[in-house]
Amino acid sequence: MAYEDEMQAARASFVVECRELLEDMEESLLALESVEDSTEMVNAVFRAAHTIKGSAGLFGLDHVVRFTHVVEEVLDHVREGSLPVSTALVGVLLPCGDHIASLIEGVARGRTEETDDELATGQALLVSLHGLLHRDPVASAGPVTGGTTSGADLGPRIWEIAPCEVPEGSWHLSLRFGPDCLRNGIDPLTPIRFLSTVGDVACVLPVSDAIPAAAAMDPETHYLGYEIALVSSATKEEIEEVFEFVRDESMIRVLPPGSRIEEYIALIESVPDENARIGELLVQSGAVTAAELTAGLRRQEELSKEVPSGERRLLGEILVEERIVQQPIVDAAIDKQRRATERTRREGESIRVDAARLDRLINVVGELVIAGAGAGVRAADSANIVLIESVGEVMRLVEEVRDSALQLRMVPIGTIFGRFQRVVRDVSEELGKQINLVVSGGETEVDKALVEKIGDPLMHLVRNAMDHGIEPAQVRSERGKPGPGVLKLNAFHDSGSIVIEVSDDGGGLDRERIMAKAVERGLVEAGIPLTDQEVHALIFEPGFSTVDQVSNLSGRGVGMDVVKRNVGELRGSVEVESALGVGTTMRIRLPLTLAIIDTFGVKVGGSSFVVPLDHVVECVEHPVGRDSHDYMDLRGEVLPFVRLRRLFRVCEERSRRESVVVVEHAGTRIGLVVDALLGEFQTVIKPLGRLFAHVEGIGGSTILGNGEVALIIDVPTLIRHQEEREKERHVVALAGAGV
8 A cells, every 4th residue: 555655656746747847848849949049948858858758668658658759759850950940840849748748647647548539649740750750650660668668679688688798988887676676566677678768788787696595585575686888878867867766765876987087077177166065066067966965975974873973974985985986086076175265055945835735824824914913902902011012023023924925925927928938829820920929027926826817818818919919911011010920928016016918019909990899789879988998998898899700719709808807806907008000008907915915994984994005105184174075185186085985885973083095006096085094904815705796896805903804995996986987077067068
């Protein structure tokens, strides 16, 4: 049972690693078409395919190995220069990456063989791959080396190789598998066979010194060791990866050929002086892998415990004794360290954290914020100065914990922008348009929960911009525009929000056409004057479309209303800026986080409300004698009011002295008239639930320190409603004047 659990865990790690490698592989493939020197990108794609193939072989996933082997072979030709980088090459390799991803997802669901559909897809892709190599796919469809294929597939069986001569310049591998490897389901011959994927196995000598007398032998115990000569141009780390899944219970030693000693010494000399620890020097030069260094340090620790004084032996001596590296290489590293003027600064390491655990942490921090606020209220009521100061210090620390916890969930928006490289390439090819994607602001950080939920709305906007916004090449030429269209994705922070822009240099929104369609559908009355912003807002109406022909991408009127609804659920807004013949910008404005925010509390009658602090500009006293007006003079500017008492129908008697909280969103300011100011505090956002989802002007709820429930004011919605009211008044005034 323990073995099955370990295998499941190992397979889960394999799937996670493959997903990451495939993402890197796609990113590098998309970059191939735009970089001048593609060497590094090709090598990155090759390494990803090679690692997936090697890991799949250790799990006996022959179908993954067979297909990936051909992809790897094509990439090898590209690396050698016999196959040039081209759009056709990338167009073939991208679907191959998708197919490998499909096979890996099948493995994640427990399948160890490909389905009929996957087999058919793979065969079609293999035809394309062999077409790149200009050879017959049928003639070259023989068994693929690697995986769990039989020894016959790899030429002579390994036990037929010895005795043999060791070629000059070959690697020396010394393998001692654990005695229980057979019981744990590990065939020692599998990784040895798989060595042929990284080089030519020239010689295998079995070592039988651990075999006991016949009477004492256990048929389930593994006794043999192996000394292997390998001719390969691979690095030490690539060779060591072959034994990744048998390392824990085995002794693996990989010694480079003597001809490489001078190369390793030269690499050690080239390492900067600040990275001058012996272990790091050996790892960075490739003479020792990270796993070997860890094993050497562990051995150093064990030996120190055997000495009463606890004196540590030198790491270099241990690595030489364990046959991990040759003495001349260690001598070069010691000499480099002796001449170094600074010690190395270790780079920080990242760890993978389960998202559910992170969410639980945020929830606990939220409850801590609520409990801390309650403690603060009780401390204030006690009038105990010492207690108040102590609670204040605790709240300061809670705020630091809150900020740190939220920072853990912040990820660059570029993680989602990267997905659209492939989308733009495929869709532009489908539409027959040449479209270049320009991404900026990818380093802007946002809550991971927002990143996961904003993907679909952005996808709608990107596809609409490509289909409706950017014109065909002929139309662009007639309008004096360059042939390739430009689609831009941009992100930046603004007043406590994150703004995501999707811009194109296409034809822009046709105001007259939108108005005509809106009148036809009865959305507006003919002859009523509307601003550009109001006209542009009509495209978000359900089922609204000005396209006469429906395509696979758009034209059904489904999408833009979904964008608005999904963004609204995230407490965000969508703005449209367009100029006919110039282009269109769709601007999504979202809160930075959905969990905990700083707020400003206010009181209206007996009800409490909180305003997100990022929107609060200042607080001023309500002017006396202005009860009949919904505006005031704020330092020479007209500031319109929103009376929360009237808006939310608060019936309690109002206070004799009212205040105005000035709030701002997207450059527009209004005043919120309230009875009392409660000050700043942290707020844990609680959703209102489906029953109250339709209530406008409220963005959620929270629990105050005294246990009271307070509603969170949705400032963008209030500002939008205020603007609509002002426009209505203006229209009425014009009508009354007979204009």
